Amino acid sequence: MKEIVVISGKGGTGKTSISASFAYLEAKNAVVCDCDVDAANMHLLLDADFSHKEDFFSGEVAVIDEDKCTNCGDCYNVCRFDAITKKENYHEVNPIDCEGCWYCSRVCKHDAITMQTQKAGDLFISNIKNGGIMAHAKLGFAAENSGKLVAHVKKTGRSIAVKENKEYVITDGSPGIGCPVISSLSGANLVVLVTEATISGLHDLQRVYKLVKTFKIPAVCIINKYDLNIDMANKIENYLNEEDIKVIAKLSYDETFAKAMSEAKTIVEYNENSNIAQQIKNAWQNIKDIIKETK
């Protein structure tokens, strides 16, 4: 089983439309993971049926028992997250600021503080178009621990792939360079970088690739909207050359992305014979050929 992770650094480059196309093309032979748990969208293109749902618990928050609290302020003094406020007769925790470190509950002499496990989101397993399976999630509103939820989605997807004897895990990663992305990258065999021919596309690509390098994972790249700014596309290609990253597709600025999305279709099914669909199919074939060589 080989895992392919699609990431972009910058948002809005077409990452999800492209990974959903791969998922559609390889549905029978792959498990799909949507690791953009903050703003998950893949289910919209793949007709996910949300057939299995489970609660995801992670992290804790402190709760102060008003009756036991003597208002001594010990908890307030040790909290580094400004999560505790003094009321007239007792102290109170703001759950949004609480980091769940337990320090306050450990120093409370009156046993007034308990730590309660928080529901951080929902995990789903869905049947999708073309007979595929997808693991995805929804982070709770204003919840923390998205990195842990990402890890949970990946673990679920991988174990299904092993059980069902699937050849690939296709993962739609999250934007940025912080904990959700680091979590998305763990254990990947190949990274597909999706960028666009804009000044910020290049900047974010460079930053996220430096991160990928520290994981020593081989990478390929898709340049989207390359004709928006040919100069910038060339700069991006030069950079990729220097880093020895193969460009597996150059897609033109195309409103098909939005049109296909509005019909809840992936690009490869919206207009099968279009140049853009053809390029994505070739890119996927390319990925399969390259990944055979990886460990």
Place this chain on the structure above:
Amino acid sequence: MTITIASGKGGTGKTTVSSNLTYYLSQYKNVVLADLDVEEPNSSLFIKAKKVNSKIANTMKPTWIEDDCKLCGKCAEVCNFNAILALPKGILTFPELCHSCYACSELCPTDSLPMKPSKIGEITEYKTDKFSFVEGRLDLGQEMAVPLIAQTIEYVNDRFPDALKLWDAPPGTSCPVIEASKNSDFVILITESTPFGLNDLTLAVETMRVLNKKFGVIINRYGIGDNKVEEYCQKENIPIITKIKNDKEVAKLYSQGELIYPKIEHFKNSIEEIAKFIEDLR
């Protein structure tokens, strides 16, 4: 007044709108912009400005000192983030897992784990003729954006107490965007008129409601997908601040890092509508 410019989905135009809006407002107003998308800060690509100050951003992490340590293991016991491992012959710390709660350090009976500053990123202040702009930039490999966002906000609040403050927020709906929104007076959510845009807008709206924030919506790339974002805002009684037309010329100028409103009339009209909306918030 502080206004956060956020979005659920990435790439909907936060940086485009916040940089153009700041330039526009600076013609007649004391305004400061902060780029709080510390994982991928882009504003400096669009704002031609001179660096005037920079500062290393640290968080405090425990550092083990062997001398008086009795290896009692209390530190590992009180750490709820698995950031400390007590071995028979020494204490190992994992700074990337540490949340800087100080419990290990302050509960250690022999003071063997003093907290020391550890670099997570940089805060840089820039200046144009008309306004100042501050960027937070997270070091690669650092997992936690929140402390740097908090420090960048603190820096701007200290340096520019009287200015109108605009925060260019990170995408998503989790901790980083909450940090960038929780103390603001108003949140502008930028979305695009596509199903992804709508899905992520509804998540962002729910988050803002949990935080008890006032907010309004800007619909970008208006006309490209469908009308469902507009219908949703009307149904939910969410003010639509402006609709920015879908226009490849805007995308082209953006791709070069250029200011858009001086060159494209309909975009300028939208920026004016946003400026007027902000004026009316007072």
